[in-house]
Amino acid sequence: MATHFRDRDGFEGRNHSPVIPTPKPASPSLPTFLTLRNRGIPVLGACPFCDEEEESTSHLLLFCPFTRANWHGTSLAVHTSDFMNCSIQQWLGRLLHIHKALQPESISYLQGIFTTLWTIWTHRNLVVHEGKNPNPLEVVLTTQSLVCRYKEAFSSCSTTSLRRSDQKGENKLPQNLWQLIIKVARARAKKLHRSGFAYEAMNLPGDVILQRTSSCTEKQPALTIQEAMLEAVIKARDLGYNFLLLLSDSRRSVLVSNRQCTPTWQERVLLASETLIHSDLVFHAVYVPAVVLSNVSSLAKLATEMPINHCMV
Structure with a gap:
C-alpha cells in the first residue's frame, strides 16, 4: 500500500517494498513535497486555499485566487495576473534588482511585499495545521497592521529622535x-x-x-x-x-x-x-x-x- 502525505498530516499506510527514485525535472513544489517525491513517496499536495491546483510556491504566494485577492486588497494593489508566466523566484529577483539602490521609497515598497508574503505563508500554516478557514480579509488586515507597526518602529529610530551626548x-x-x-x-x-x-x-x-x-x-x-x-x-x-x-x-x-x-x-x-x-x-x-x-x-x-x-x- 502506498504512503500518502499532506505535509504534516497523517498517512494511510506503509509500503515495505523497496522504492527506487527516478530523476525528476526541477519542480516549483514546496521543498517538503519535493523531498518526499525524490524519495519515491506520493504526495497529496493540493492548495489548502483553493483545493484545485497543486500547492507550488508560485501558486500559493501569487496565483491562487485566494492569494490574488490578498495582493489586490493590500495598499500595494499588486495584480499578480499580470505575470502569470513568471515564478515567485523570478518575480522577487526582478523586484530586488529594480530596487537595489534601496532608496527610502524602495525600502518601504519591499517591506510591504515581504510582509505580505510572510502573512500569506503564516495563514497557510494555520489552515493546514490548525484547521482554520481561509479568510482573505484577515490576511489583508494583518498585513496592514504589521506594515504600520514596522513603519512606526523605524520612524522612532529616525535621526530626529537620536540622542548624542556631544558637548x-x-x-x-x-x-x-x-x-x-x-x-x-x-x-x-x-x-x-x-x-x-x-x-x-x-x-x-x-x-x-x-x-x-x-x-x-x-x-x-x-x-x-x-x-x-x-x-x-x-x-x-x-x-x-x-x-x-x-x-x-x-x-x-x-x-x-x-x-x-x-x-x-x-x-x-x-x-x-x-x-x-x-x-x-x-x-x-x-x-x-x-x-x-x-x-x-x-x-x-x-x-x-x-x-x-x-x-x-
Whole structure:
C-alpha cells in the first residue's frame, strides 16, 4: 500500500517494498513535497486555499485566487495576473534588482511585499495545521497592521529622535547609520533566586561581533536589562563601534534608555554613567517582541540554571 502525505498530516499506510527514485525535472513544489517525491513517496499536495491546483510556491504566494485577492486588497494593489508566466523566484529577483539602490521609497515598497508574503505563508500554516478557514480579509488586515507597526518602529529610530551626548551639541550621523545591532534579554529562576542576562551584537551583514552570558543576583527586570545595555555599549565602544541600535523586550528599559520617562534613583545612577562614557556615541533603544530575541533569551535562561560568566568577542 502506498504512503500518502499532506505535509504534516497523517498517512494511510506503509509500503515495505523497496522504492527506487527516478530523476525528476526541477519542480516549483514546496521543498517538503519535493523531498518526499525524490524519495519515491506520493504526495497529496493540493492548495489548502483553493483545493484545485497543486500547492507550488508560485501558486500559493501569487496565483491562487485566494492569494490574488490578498495582493489586490493590500495598499500595494499588486495584480499578480499580470505575470502569470513568471515564478515567485523570478518575480522577487526582478523586484530586488529594480530596487537595489534601496532608496527610502524602495525600502518601504519591499517591506510591504515581504510582509505580505510572510502573512500569506503564516495563514497557510494555520489552515493546514490548525484547521482554520481561509479568510482573505484577515490576511489583508494583518498585513496592514504589521506594515504600520514596522513603519512606526523605524520612524522612532529616525535621526530626529537620536540622542548624542556631544558637548558641542553637533548632530553628526554616519551615512549608513547603525554599525551594530545589540539584542539584550533577561531571564529569571524564581526558586533559585537567580537572574541571568545575555546580549549579542551583530553588524549589518549579520556577523556576530560580541556575545555575553552572565548570572547575576535577582533584581528588578528593567534594572538588569539596563545594566546589560550599559555593559554592551561599553564593550562595543572599546571595539571601535560608535553607532549602536539596542533591541529589548523590556518597555521600561527602552523608555529609560531613551530618556522618555522618570527614572528611579538606581536608574539615574546608570544614566549618569552613560552620560560619562557616551560622549562619542550615538545609540537608540527600541522595544521588540520577545520572539525577536529568542536566541538571546535562551542564553539568558541558561545563566539562571547555573552560575556562569561567558563572553565571546
